[in-house]
Amino acid sequence: xxxxxxxxxxxxxxxxxxxxxxxxxxxxxxxxxxxxxxxxxxxxxxxxxxxxxxxxxxxxxxxxxxxxxxxxxxxxxxxxxxxxxxxxxxxxxxxxxxxxxxxxxxxxxxxxxxxxxxxxxxxxxxxxxxxxxxxxxxxxxxxxxxxxxxxxxxxxxxxxxxxxxxxxxxxxxxxxxxxxxxxxxxxxxxxxxxxxxxxxxxxxxxxxxxxxxxxxxxxxxxxxxxxxxxxxxxxxxxxxxxxxxxxxxxxxxxxxxxxxxxxxxxxxxxxxxxxxxxxxxxxxxxxxxxxxxxxxxxxxxxxxxxxxxxx
Amino acid sequence: xxxxxxxxxxxxxxxxxxxxxxxxxxxxxxxxxxxxxxxxxxxxxxxxxxxxxxxxxxxxxxxxxxxxxxxxxxxxxxxxxxxxxxxxxxxxxxxxxxxxxxxxxxxxxxxxxxxxxxxxxxxxxxxxxxxxxxxxxxxxxxxxxxxxxxxxxxxxxxxxxxxxxxxxxxxxxxxxxxxxxxxxxxxxxxxxxxxxxxxxxxxxxxxxxxxxxxxxxxxxxxxxxxxxxxxxxxxxxxxxxxxxxxxxxxxxxxxxxxxxxxxxxxxxxxxxxxxxxxxxxxxxxxxxxxxxxxxxxxxxxxxxxxxxxxxxxxxxxxxxxxxxxxxxxxxxxxxxxxxxxxxxxxxxxxxxxxxxxxxxxxxxxxxxxxxxxxxxxxxxxxxxxxxxxxxxxxxxxxxxxxxxxxxxxxxxxxxxxxxxxxxxxxxxxxxxxxx
Numbered sequence: 230x231x232x233x234x235x236x237x238x239x240x241x242x243x244x245x246x247x248x249x250x251x252x253x254x255x256x257x258x259x260x261x262x263x264x265x266x267x268x269x270x271x272x273x274x275x276x277x278x279x280x281x282x283x284x285x286x287x288x289x290x291x292x293x294x295x296x297x298x299x300x301x302x303x304x305x306x307x308x309x310x311x312x313x314x315x316x317x318x319x320x321x322x323x324x325x326x327x328x329x330x331x332x333x334x335x336x337x338x339x340x341x342x343x344x345x346x347x348x349x350x351x352x353x354x355x356x357x358x359x360x361x362x363x364x365x366x367x368x369x370x371x372x373x374x375x376x377x378x379x380x381x382x383x384x385x386x387x388x389x390x391x392x393x394x395x396x397x398x399x400x401x402x403x404x405x406x407x408x409x410x411x412x413x414x415x416x417x418x419x420x421x422x423x424x425x426x427x428x429x430x431x432x433x434x435x436x437x438x439x440x441x442x443x444x445x446x447x448x449x450x451x452x453x454x455x456x457x458x459x460x461x462x463x464x465x466x467x468x469x470x471x472x473x474x475x476x477x478x479x480x481x482x483x484x485x486x487x488x489x490x491x492x493x494x495x496x497x498x499x500x501x502x503x504x505x506x507x508x509x510x511x512x513x514x515x516x517x518x519x520x521x522x523x524x525x526x527x528x529x530x531x532x533x534x535x536x537x538x539x540x
Numbered sequence: 541x542x543x544x545x546x547x548x549x550x551x552x553x554x555x556x557x558x559x560x561x562x563x564x565x566x567x568x569x570x571x572x573x574x575x576x577x578x579x580x581x582x583x584x585x586x587x588x589x590x591x592x593x594x595x596x597x598x599x600x601x602x603x604x605x606x607x608x609x610x611x612x613x614x615x616x617x618x619x620x621x622x623x624x625x626x627x628x629x630x631x632x633x634x635x636x637x638x639x640x641x642x643x644x645x646x647x648x649x650x651x652x653x654x655x656x657x658x659x660x661x662x663x664x665x666x667x668x669x670x671x672x673x674x675x676x677x678x679x680x681x682x683x684x685x686x687x688x689x690x691x692x693x694x695x696x697x698x699x700x701x702x703x704x705x706x707x708x709x710x711x712x713x714x715x716x717x718x719x720x721x722x723x724x725x726x727x728x729x730x731x732x733x734x735x736x737x738x739x740x741x742x743x744x745x746x747x748x749x750x751x752x753x754x755x756x757x758x759x760x761x762x763x764x765x766x767x768x769x770x771x772x773x774x775x776x777x778x779x780x781x782x783x784x785x786x787x788x789x790x791x792x793x794x795x796x797x798x799x800x801x802x803x804x805x806x807x808x809x810x811x812x813x814x815x816x817x818x819x820x821x822x823x824x825x826x827x828x829x830x831x832x833x834x835x836x837x838x839x840x841x842x843x844x845x846x847x848x849x850x851x852x853x854x855x856x857x858x859x860x861x862x863x864x865x866x867x868x869x870x871x872x873x874x875x876x877x878x879x880x881x882x883x884x885x886x887x888x889x890x891x892x893x894x895x896x897x898x899x900x901x902x903x904x905x906x907x908x909x910x911x912x913x914x915x916x917x918x919x920x921x922x923x924x925x926x927x928x929x930x931x932x933x934x935x936x937x938x939x940x941x942x943x944x945x946x947x948x949x950x951x952x953x954x955x956x957x958x959x960x961x962x963x964x965x966x967x968x969x970x971x972x973x974x975x
Contacts, residue, residue: 335867336751337821358751420754421745
C-alpha cells in the first residue's frame, strides 16, 4: 500500500487515518515514547530534495514505532553520479526496506518510483504535485481545535502555483466538506484552479473575511523562474497576514503555516508567535502523529502478507 | 523485388486515388522501371501484355506514396534512438515513400557536408527516399542565417529550426526576406519560447492537477501572428510546422483568405489525443508542442476538414527508454509516428467523414507541392512511388513490433483501421503483404 496523494481519497479513509493519528498523539507526549509496532521493519527516508522538518518528523515517527530508520539524502550522492531515479529505486528495493518515504523535486517522481518497488511508498512531497501527510496533519490540527472540518471556511493564501501543500489540502478539505477559498495574486495561481471546487480571491480581506482557518503558504522562491511578485515588501503589503487583515476573519480564526516561515514576507512575525491564534507548533506535533499513523497503516497489509507466507 | 530497367509492372484491380487530379476510380497503374508509364481506369481492356508483370491489388486503394514532411531522424548524434535503416523500414511499413528530415541532428544540418552526409546515408540505405531540411540559423542558435542558397543547391528542400522557434523578430524578418529571394520555404516551430519556457504540457486543469508547469495555448498563436506580419512584409513562403490550437488555425484561415503565402501542418496525435493523455505522468504523451485541450483537438479536425491545415505529417521523434523512463519533467518529448500516420489519419475519414482524397492530399501532393518535389502524384513520367493500402483492415498497434528502433508511442494497444499492403519506391517493393 502506498500513500501518494489526497486526490480521490474517500472521506472514510481520511477519517480512519485521522482517528489513528489521534491515538498516537499521547505516545509522543510520554516519557517513554517508544512502542514496538514496527519492530524489525526498515524505513528509509529518501530525500532527493533538502528538508529538515519533514525528514525529522518521519524519522521520529518511525523510531517511536520501533522501526529501523535510515536517512538518505540522494541529491548529494547518486544523482550527481548520473544514476536515474529508477535505478536508485531498484537499488533501494534490493535492500528490502518495508517503507520508503520519498521527497522529490519533480512532480510525479514519487509515483514513478512507487511503480518500481515492492515495498510501501509514502509521498513526502513531489514537486508542485502533492504532499499528503501535510494535508493530513493540517486536518488533524483543525479537527482537534474545531471538532469537525465540515462547513468550515478555510482560506489558503499565497503561492498556490508552486504549492503541493495547497493541492493536497484542496482535495482533502473538499472531501471533508470544508469550504475552500484561495487568496493570491494572479501570477501565483495555477491555470483552471477554479475547477477544483474553490472560491478564488485576489484581495486578501475578501478572501479571509469570516474565515475559520487561515493557511499561509511560503513564497517558494526556489521554484520561481523569473519574477512572480515585484518585491517581498509589496507582497507583504497586499498578501501578507497582519493584524489589520486578520480582523476581518472570525474572532477565533486559527492561523496555520506548513513551514518554514518567511517572517515579514507572508506573515507578520508577532502574529506567528501569538499563541492564541497561531497553531503552527501544534501542526508540527501533529505531523509526527500523522506520520506514525501512516507508517502503521501502510505496514499493516505487509504484516498480513508476511504472516500468511510464514505459515 | 529489384528493378530491372525497362521491366514493366501492372498494378491491376485497384481503387486508384490521386488527390492532385481528384481521381477516385477502379483502374490500374503501369510502371516501367522506376517511372509511372500510365495510370487510370480502363487501362488494359484486353489485359496486360505478356511481358508485363502483374500485381493484383485485390481491390485495395492505390495512391501516390506518402510524403512525410516532418521526421526527426536523429542520425548523426542519436543513432541509439533511430538509424537510417530502422527509420526507413518503419516508413516503408507505414506507406511512406519520402521522408523529409529535420535538421536538429548533432551536429545540425547547417552546412553542405551534412546535406551530403544525409544524401549518402540515404543512398546506402536505399529503402525509401530521404530528404533533409537545412537550419534557418547556424547551429540552430537563432542568430546567424544559414547559407540558404548554397544549401538548397546541395539538396536542402526547405529551412527550419525543427523544434526551436526563431524567436528573434529581426532574425525572422531577415530569414523570410532572404528566403523569398530564392523562393524557399521557411518552416517555423510556432511557439513563443518565453511563454513556453520550462513548460511540460498544455496549460490547463490537467497541468494544475499534475503540478506540472504548463505551456499556454496562446504561445502558438502569438508566434504565428507575429510571423504573419513579417510574411506580409517580405512575401516569403511560410509554413507553420505543426498547429495544435483553434486560435492559431483561425488566424491562418484569415491569413489565407487575405492571400498570404501561408500554409500549416499538424500531426495525428494532435487530432487523436488531448491533454488528458499525460495523466499519471505518461511520458509517452509528452510532445512538443504539447497535446492540447479537447476544444483545440476538435478545432484541428475542423482545420483539416476545411483545408486550413494543408499537411499531415508524422512528427516522428524516436526516444529510447532512457529518455522516457524518467520523471515527466526530465523526459524528452516525442512520439514515433511513421507506422501510425496512415491509420490514425484514416480515422478522420471513418469517424469524421472527411474525404479519403482530402486526407491523402495532405500526405502526398500537398507536401510535394510545398517542397517543389515531383513526387506525390499519379502521373505518367513521375517516379513510381506508390502505396497500396486496405483502408478498413483493423489491427492493433503493438509498440514492441514497430520497425522503429525506439518504441515510444502512446498508441500501444490502440485499435486502428487501415493497413499498408504494399509500399513501392521507384518501382521497388520495399514492403509488401500482397506478393
